[in-house]
Amino acid sequence: MNIIIKIDKPWEQEMTRMGYSTEHEAFRHTVRTFLDKEHEPNLSRFEAQGGTDRAFWRKAGEAGLLGLAVTGEGDFAFYAIAAEELGRTVGSATTGSSLMADVATFILDGHGTDAQKEKYLPGIFTGEWTQAMPLTEPNAGSDPTAITTTAIRDGDEYVIKGEKYFISNGTGANLLYVVAKTDPSARGRGMSVIIVEDGTPGLTRHKINTVGWKCGDTGALSFDNVRVPVTNLVGKEGGAMKIMMDTFLEDRIQIAARCLGAASKALELTLEYVKERMVSGQRVIDFQNTQFMLAECKMDIAITETMVDTALMKIRDKSFTFQDGAILKLFATQMEGRVLDKCVQLFGGAGLMDENPISRMWTAARIQRVYAGTDELQKVAIAKGML
Numbered sequence: 097m098n099i100i101i102k103i104d105k106p107w108e109q110e111m112t113r114m115g116y117s118t119e120h121e122a123f124r125h126t127v128r129t130f131l132d133k134e135h136e137p138n139l140s141r142f143e144a145q146g147g148t149d150r151a152f153w154r155k156a157g158e159a160g161l162l163g164l165a166v167t168g169e170g171d172f173a174f175y176a177i178a179a180e181e182l183g184r185t186v187g188s189a190t191t192g193s194s195l196m197a198d199v200a201t202f203i204l205d206g207h208g209t210d211a212q213k214e215k216y217l218p219g220i221f222t223g224e225w226t227q228a229m230p231l232t233e234p235n236a237g238s239d240p241t242a243i244t245t246t247a248i249r250d251g252d253e254y255v256i257k258g259e260k261y262f263i264s265n266g267t268g269a270n271l272l273y274v275v276a277k278t279d280p281s282a283r284g285r286g287m288s289v290i291i292v293e294d295g296t297p298g299l300t301r302h303k304i305n306t307v308g309w310k311c312g313d314t315g316a317l318s319f320d321n322v323r324v325p326v327t328n329l330v331g332k333e334g335g336a337m338k339i340m341m342d343t344f345l346e347d348r349i350q351i352a353a354r355c356l357g358a359a360s361k362a363l364e365l366t367l368e369y370v371k372e373r374m375v376s377g378q379r380v381i382d383f384q385n386t387q388f389m390l391a392e393c394k395m396d397i398a399i400t401e402t403m404v405d406t407a408l409m410k411i412r413d414k415s416f417t418f419q420d421g422a423i424l425k426l427f428a429t430q431m432e433g434r435v436l437d438k439c440v441q442l443f444g445g446a447g448l449m450d451e452n453p454i455s456r457m458w459t460a461a462r463i464q465r466v467y468a469g470t471d472e473l474q475k476v477a478i479a480k481g482m483l
Contacts, residue, residue, distance in 0.1 A: 266315020
């Protein structure tokens with residue numbers, strides 16, 4: 097049964113959320129406190145070095161923020177809360193999805209062998225192992241079956257050869273779930289997921305500079321006859337499509353939650369600004385046009401909040417479909433774009449300055465409609481569900 101719980105929070109804006117317990121709200125406070133202490137003050141350093149560092153991951157592990165896909169005891173709300181709180185930070189606009197690459201834990205926990213789980217899961221929880229899922233290639237984005245990276249078996253080893261591009265956490269992760277074709281003639285049915293550790297001979301990588309996510313650690317990876325044992329196979333040969341589809345469902349929710357957090361924070365910042373900013377002798381908020389724009393933002397955020405919370409309920413009872421995920425991802429990312437655009441407009445010229453949080457959040461919002469499945473791909477999935 098879903099219960100509406102109103103919690104007195106230690107921050108300024110109280111919210112009533114459906115399906116959340118006191119434990120959820122306590123965890124939300126833990127995440128926000130951690131990010132305020134360990135993320136935001138170090139943002140300039142993270143940007144300068146192009147990503148977070150190992151110390152940050154270890155501290156995230158100490159705070160209990162890693163491996164939430166497993167440690168949440170089947171309750172995905174904890175992971176979504178972490179995503180929403182990350183979205184609220186200014187740093188989310190530069191860190192992007194690197195912290196939330198932890199969703200890859202689903203791959204290991206749901207499809208890995210006992211030996212793989214025993215080897216990697218403890219280190220994932222502590223931040224010793226950081227994860228990435230190299231799937232996208234220069235000529236294979238929305239269509240994963242078009243990848244050309246191969247993993248050909250040679251005795252007790254796979255020999256991996258190919259290129260990966262636009263990979264979140266791509267240069268800093270030391271645990272890679274590489275999607276490659278073990279049977280190049282079988283297209284989607286010939287794709288497999290294989291673990292490659294950092295330092296494996298033949299693996300090279302470099303950072304890619306992107307708009308918005310200045311320390312999101314987006315990387316390009318090259319596999320030049322990389323050899324790994326066949327025991328590094330995750331799941332079955334040819335099972336990558338099922339693994340990806342299972343993972344993408346949860347990923348859609350965390351992306352939407354991050355969009356919700358970013359839009360909510362942007363509206364709060366904008367409200368503060370327009371209450372103080374004077375134009376033609378009156379506050380910007382006193383103009384009816386401003387009030388209409390703010391009302392539209394509030395409406396968009398309220399709808400998305402309900403959609404995210406409903407998705408969490410459906411995940412719990414295993415009724416969340418691929419079409420549901422496409423609808424959620426499409427609406428939430430477009431909503432974030434609409435809200436951030438209005439907020440920048442209300443800030444005026446100040447909203448276009450790099451040092452302004454709104455500017456960073458606005459530029460970062462644009463990538464949400466491209467990565468992890470473009471808007472167009474979501475529309476295709478929605479339409480297929482109606483045919």
